[in-house]
Amino acid sequence: MLLWFLRVKKEYLKQVLILLVGILLPITTSFIYLLGVTPFHIDPVPVVMFLTNALYLWAIMSFHLFKLSPIAMERVFEHMSEGVLLLDRYRTLIDYNPAAALIIPVLAKKGIGYKIDDIFSGIIKEPAFIQWLRSPKDHSQYDLMWEKEQPFYYHLTASSLFNRRGEVEGRQIVISDVTEQRLLQEELERRAYIDGLTNIFNRSSFIERTQMLLEEDAQDTAILLFDIDFFKQINDTHGHHIGDEALRHVVSICQQHLKMADLFGRYGGEEFAICLPHHSFEEACHIAEQMRHSFEVSFFQTDEKKVRVTASFGVAHTANDPSILETLLFEADQALYMSKRQGRNRIYASTGSDYMLYQKQDLPPASH
Missing domain, CATH: 3.30.450.20 (PAS domain)
Structure with missing residues (x-):
């Protein structure tokens, strides 16, 4: 009881003291009476009980003996x-x-x-x-x-x-x-700019960040657009879940050829966009060829068979076109259209006045 008393808050210390006195006083007088040491063997307990009741009444009136707010506040504080x-x-x-x-x-x-x-x-x-x-x-x-x-x-x-x-x-x-x-807030913000299937930038976020990059420094910046060839056929033949795997497979290969400063986004459906800052026209075309070649020689495994995908590329560069994002995207899209019209699985690049086929370079086989 002593330890409990020491832990009592000072806000209701008086209440506890009065309760202790009211409890201990009758017990003590009863013990004294039982020992036979009271004058004339008079039982003092009734008198003491009267006094303790008077003490309780006085405490209720003066100190709000049974006031619950300190106890309630303590319970709230603890819980x-x-x-x-x-x-x-x-x-x-x-x-x-x-x-x-x-x-x-x-x-x-x-x-x-x-x-x-x-x-x-x-x-x-x-x-x-x-x-x-x-x-x-x-x-x-x-x-x-x-x-x-x-x-x-x-x-x-x-x-x-x-x-x-x-x-x-x-x-x-x-x-x-x-x-x-x-x-949760960070996840919602991430979902606002990340494509949920491929975990790269979505279209709006890619455009926004590329626009900011061009405004800061448009020199030697390339835009690559590429489209998975015959993607509808993959979906129809193997199912949409395999189509999703094809998208993730393509993204994984591209990320092996990109740097931290490069921007990579899903432009829509099976079409992707890449922004390469501080790359010459030739370097940008070479990176596109590395990706195209890696697609061509690699595959991903389904439950039934190995599936290969190819892609068609379009390249635009600030050295040949105005450093305006809409113009660069338009030129890259037109170059991509030329790649698909000329047989797919190839790269066309905008020269500003025309579109040229980027000749395949001698590249080592990509790792399987």
């Missing part, structure tokens, strides 16, 4: 899903709830009695966050990304605590775990 840190006016931690202990395990060793910035400075190397902890600004907020075993995202809100005279007595920091919401 909140958000972590709560209570600081005094010197930023020293004076209390925290179980949720905060789960979020910040170091509180078990370095908790009450330590300054809040000292607690966090050893586990979070983010000067802006430590500065925020030291700031006295009321109702301030901070979004924190904390690398534990994996990234966790927290939203922190700090507010001042006032006494009855309106003076600042301390500070309360509420920590909300928003990791799930943040990851």
